[in-house]
Amino acid sequence: MKRTSTFYIISSLLGGLALLFIIAPLLGLMIKSTWPELFQVSQNRDVRESIILTLVASMLGTLLLAIPGIPLSYMLARKQFPFRRFVLGLVDLPVVIPHSAAGIALLGFLSKDSFFGSGMAHLGIEFIGKPAGIAMAMAFVSLPFLLNAAREGFASVPLRLEQAALNLGATPSQVFFTISLPLAWRSILSGLIMMFARGMSEFGAVVIIAYHPMTSSVMLWEWFGAYGLKYARPIAVLVILISLIFFILLRLLSKNDDSVSRKKRKKKDA
Amino acid sequence: MLELRNIYYETGEFQLHDISFRVEAGEYFVLLGPSGAGKSVLLELIAGLTYCDSGNIIFKGKDYTDAPAWKRPFGLVFQDLALFPHMNVYDNIAYSLKRLKLDKKSIGQRVEELSLELEILHLLYRKPDSLSGGEQQRVALARTLALKPSVLLLDEPLSAVDVSLQHELRALLRKINRNGVSIIHVTHSFEEALAMAQRVSIIEKGTIIHTGTPYEVFERPKSSFIANLSGHRNFFKAKVSREPDSDLLRAEVSPGNPIYCYGNPLLTEGFVLINHENIVLSLDKPDLSTRNNFHGIITDLHPSRHGFEITIDAGILLHAQLTAESVQKFSLEQGSKIWACFKASSVTLID
Numbered sequence A: 001m002k003r004t005s006t007f008y009i010i011s012s013l014l015g016g017l018a019l020l021f022i023i024a025p026l027l028g029l030m031i032k033s034t035w036p037e038l039f040q041v042s043q044n045r046d047v048r049e050s051i052i053l054t055l056v057a058s059m060l061g062t063l064l065l066a067i068p069g070i071p072l073s074y075m076l077a078r079k080q081f082p083f084r085r086f087v088l089g090l091v092d093l094p095v096v097i098p099h100s101a102a103g104i105a106l107l108g109f110l111s112k113d114s115f116f117g118s119g120m121a122h123l124g125i126e127f128i129g130k131p132a133g134i135a136m137a138m139a140f141v142s143l144p145f146l147l148n149a150a151r152e153g154f155a156s157v158p159l160r161l162e163q164a165a166l167n168l169g170a171t172p173s174q175v176f177f178t179i180s181l182p183l184a185w186r187s188i189l190s191g192l193i194m195m196f197a198r199g200m201s202e203f204g205a206v207v208i209i210a211y212h213p214m215t216s217s218v219m220l221w222e223w224f225g226a227y228g229l230k231y232a233r234p235i236a237v238l239v240i241l242i243s244l245i246f247f248i249l250l251r252l253l254s255k256n257d258d259s260v261s262r263k264k265r266k267k268k269d270a
Numbered sequence B: 001m002l003e004l005r006n007i008y009y010e011t012g013e014f015q016l017h018d019i020s021f022r023v024e025a026g027e028y029f030v031l032l033g034p035s036g037a038g039k040s041v042l043l044e045l046i047a048g049l050t051y052c053d054s055g056n057i058i059f060k061g062k063d064y065t066d067a068p069a070w071k072r073p074f075g076l077v078f079q080d081l082a083l084f085p086h087m088n089v090y091d092n093i094a095y096s097l098k099r100l101k102l103d104k105k106s107i108g109q110r111v112e113e114l115s116l117e118l119e120i121l122h123l124l125y126r127k128p129d130s131l132s133g134g135e136q137q138r139v140a141l142a143r144t145l146a147l148k149p150s151v152l153l154l155d156e157p158l159s160a161v162d163v164s165l166q167h168e169l170r171a172l173l174r175k176i177n178r179n180g181v182s183i184i185h186v187t188h189s190f191e192e193a194l195a196m197a198q199r200v201s202i203i204e205k206g207t208i209i210h211t212g213t214p215y216e217v218f219e220r221p222k223s224s225f226i227a228n229l230s231g232h233r234n235f236f237k238a239k240v241s242r243e244p245d246s247d248l249l250r251a252e253v254s255p256g257n258p259i260y261c262y263g264n265p266l267l268t269e270g271f272v273l274i275n276h277e278n279i280v281l282s283l284d285k286p287d288l289s290t291r292n293n294f295h296g297i298i299t300d301l302h303p304s305r306h307g308f309e310i311t312i313d314a315g316i317l318l319h320a321q322l323t324a325e326s327v328q329k330f331s332l333e334q335g336s337k338i339w340a341c342f343k344a345s346s347v348t349l350i351d
Helices: A006-032 A035-043 A045-078 A084-096 A099-110 A115-122 A131-155 A159-167 A172-200 A204-209 A216-227 A229-269 B039-047 B089-099 B104-117 B133-145 B163-178 B190-196 B214-219 B224-229 B324-329
Strands: B002-011 B014-023 B028-032 B054-059 B074-077 B151-155 B182-187 B199-204 B207-212 B234-242 B249-254 B257-261 B269-274 B280-282 B292-304 B307-313 B317-322 B337-342 B347-350
Touching: A006 A229, A035 A045, A035 A229, A045 A084, A045 A131, A045 A172, A045 A216, A045 A229, A084 A131, A099 A115, A099 A131, A099 A204, A131 A172, A131 A204, A159 A172, A159 B074, A172 A229, A204 A216, A216 A229, B002 B039, B014 B039, B014 B207, B028 B039, B028 B163, B028 B190, B039 B074, B039 B151, B039 B182, B074 B133, B089 B104, B089 B133, B104 B133, B133 B163, B163 B182, B163 B190, B182 B190, B190 B214, B199 B214, B199 B224, B207 B214, B214 B224, B224 B234, B249 B269, B249 B347, B257 B269, B257 B292, B257 B347, B292 B317, B307 B324, B307 B337, B317 B324
Parallel strands: B028 B182, B028 B199, B074 B151, B151 B182
Antiparallel strands: B002 B014, B002 B054, B199 B207, B234 B249, B234 B269, B249 B257, B269 B347, B280 B337, B292 B307, B292 B337, B307 B317
8 A cells, every 4th residue: 555654645745734725715705696786897998997907007017017027037046246235135025014004115116206207297197197107016016026927037048058158158248148048048938927916016115105086906905995795795706806817828838938939949850 | 389488377376376388389288287286277268268377378479468368369268168058059169150140141141151161060950958957068169169269278187078979079179189289188187188188287385387299297206196197106305415426316205214315416306216026025134236225014905906915114114015816925014014115226217
């Protein structure tokens, strides 16, 4: 008879409890909501607009911050520089500080009273109470997901490959674009998905920067406060479903990217 | 052509120091040394992947010491080959040519030319991870040769392939060298150095201890590492003094155990080399004219290609060879007492 260690049995039971902790509230929410309720909520114009705003703002924040974020991850993975450990800690800061506090901090930075805010206002870009501000708030709290995933991706690329490229006449920037980036791409894409998904769900920082226009999280909060649980539940289900759909779609995209390259390899090998 | 002058490099507890040598145009130069001697670091310094703390790297009169890696005319083939896994063989070979912004046709021609030369034309559209060790080695060579480097740097190029492929690759490397490419080949293998080198440098503990033709280096070794490699087991560092009223020199290997020999009377320190064939063994004290007579105990006795190899502890460890018949005749075994004798004139003293 196959023997199973008591440790593994206990671990499986405890692990099952942890999974149940994630699944049970979501499942409860789904069971208590009816299809007609969901349909009705999805027809509401304010709800639809808030969902589109959430998706667009999170996507915009993710893509905008990826431009400086990816090179920062590369530097953190590859180079030793003064205060590197401090910078590594700094990168995780938005995850650990209360998000409402992050919103207050951002408010000071993005408002027209600040140097940055006033400079951007001169260029016609305003943040407070605007989609651009929402995108910044979402990006601020979710950037660590991209930075850490990309850093791990770059660190997993063997240094030897970059050295070989340098020896073959490639400049450091050419090495980055032809070797490091293509080889770390899957980790970066995974980081972008996590950043986007986490940005979409942000409430604390967003509500301080912009109560209006409303993101789905803020709208959910308002409906809960104004109309109670019964009315808030269908919108919560809708928001969760949409988050899940985008999360799964993007995950599939990164998986497909991998399987396509595998298929290509097999074809060329044949 | 390529000259390294007094290179000094330090990282952690490891140091490369007093590294100087010159490689001529078209020369096949081998750097031989044990693991951890600093051979690979030295190649990385030449290639510009790391920078030396002092010293100069001069090529055709131009100082490349501080030049970035991508501007140096030296192609390095890494020990682990470092083929780009996300590119097929064609793109690996074409990598450096694309950086030069050559047109597609010229790149294709050059890749085909190299693939023919290295017999990898049939592999061009395969990914590196689907190739055998020998095929990968050829691809790595082709990729490095694409840029027509003035000096080819090879880091243990034969270590990852089996013995039958080693012969093939050696022939290939000689062919590349005959085509005019200077080669600096790093290895820890004595046979490889002997087979390939026009000149060889011995590197040990971060410094070069001997440079010369393989004959010069291996016949008169200057380190126990080389002496062992070239089969000289009786190799000792000694303090040398002159015997009064004689041409004889006294080489003190360990206190109270002098070896008498002839050589440069001005030497105060050197290496003593005794060919095991010159050691005569006897159970009783021999009545011979030999100047060096050591009485000791056999500490090891094991079969070898030519009979038995024995190690005698006589204050110094001497290695000698005996036929199987002699071992049987004298009933020799571990612990037996024996005399080991050799003439002063049979000892080589190396400065």
